[in-house]
Amino acid sequence: MLSRREVLFLSGAAAASGLAGRIVPGWAAPLRYDLKANKLTDGIWMVAGRQEAITRENGGAIANIAILDSEAGSIIIDTGPSRLFGEALARLAGELTGKPVARVYNTHFHPDHVFGNQAFQRDKIAAPKGVIDGLAANGSGFSDAMYFIAGDWMRGTDVITPGHVLEAQVEDFGDRRLRPLAMRGHTSSDLVLFDESSGFLFAGDLVFLDRAPTTPHADIERWRIALANLGGIPHRRLIPGHGPAEDNTRGLDQTRRWLETIPPLIRDAFEKGLDISEATALPLPEWTSSIALARYEFERTVNHLYPRLEAETWPRVDGVAQ
Template structure:
């Protein structure tokens, strides 16, 4: 099959009835075919709930085939965590079931989804064929719950990584699907980030009780390590950029500074740090200008 030619999907059971397909800890390339984010699914007596659909139509098809090897239950619901292409462009393969997302995610997919798909075609190549940006057709209301069989899901609206970040807490198993609010052993991406909001959500999420945390990228854990690591990295970025701006450094100078070992060892570094310079440094530099000129 074309899907299996590009994607060798092996779900890992992280809790009862709960599976994760772990993405490559890499940037997009024509070897990983864009499969760099974690996707997941929960098998219930009322059907399968899918959390994020991956980067392409073919990935979505491969995910459905993998689900079919584990259970005969049909897919009955899809949730999309946020509007980044590695998380929602597999929607093509699930357009026969409800696809739900926060209003901000729906708006973003509608506005820029086609452009994101086109960009990923350029980065990944033939694995993207037949992929289009399918807009979620069901709105998630913040703070609501959804029950499928004996699995009760809390639908948690947040923001920070993007303007709309959905986290899903399965109160039955204690599994928290944090989406890209949490990265683990991989540098966070910041193209749409509000760092203050993100850090606030991370702090709030650390107060939650959970048995397993599934980040958007990187391995799952039974503790809050991904939340702590992500928060510490974001705090370090802001502190470094603020100090560098006050010292009058240009973006080009900041971009090529060496990283401390703790952050240099993260996957996709130093490239992700340099992207964050372009995303975040101009505003921090601008805010420092009055201090430097007084």
């Protein structure tokens, strides 16, 4: 029970700070991720990311997360954008499986996939060395950006690198066997996981479906090779990093089509002499109209590809040999 003096003090402080009688966004609404687990098959669930860019409204919950049950405990693929999300995810995995966490994987170093790491024991978080190094190198820059964009959702979030360097060809969890596959293309190190028991392929951000791929850290040629390799793995269902999990090749096809169409379109614009603002205003192919964030990611790609093309193509005018 508050004393009369305390009540007066609190209301006075509220009035003094301008909070009395009005709702302040971000103060009034409790920050809570409402995670919904979609059951894909027995013992496998997906928490679907929103097909959006990271905003203050969605708290960065835009990437797909998977939870798998096994005799050895729950297995979690990616941890989401913040400490708060990671904690909600850990609770959800416990409710679904009734077991402690056996393993957490990080598919790549992007913050929407790994900033929930803090909610898990570090030695249980596994990733290839390239993912760990990428997170160590880029984590603080990503963290600044995430706090700036997503605001209070990020409160208390620290960058935690995985404590287990993943080198094994096979990971056994009693009745479940996963094959980690080290690839690259979306970033310098992308982890794909194939679950032998279900035939499910967890492709991370090498595959985007109904949402435009992000390319700021991409090597387009290597990404296309990775897609060809993924297509060669017989699988029953593919879980993309963003977009619906389907039992067809739509995700692979659409990502490939984007990579084969959009970067050449930008290169062509550059070669025709269009400046950066003219290039960003170019019309996109009709088939991209049903893809979320097509224009947004196209503009981002123009903005990071143009400086590269300029560096590659334009001669130096200061007489220094290149």
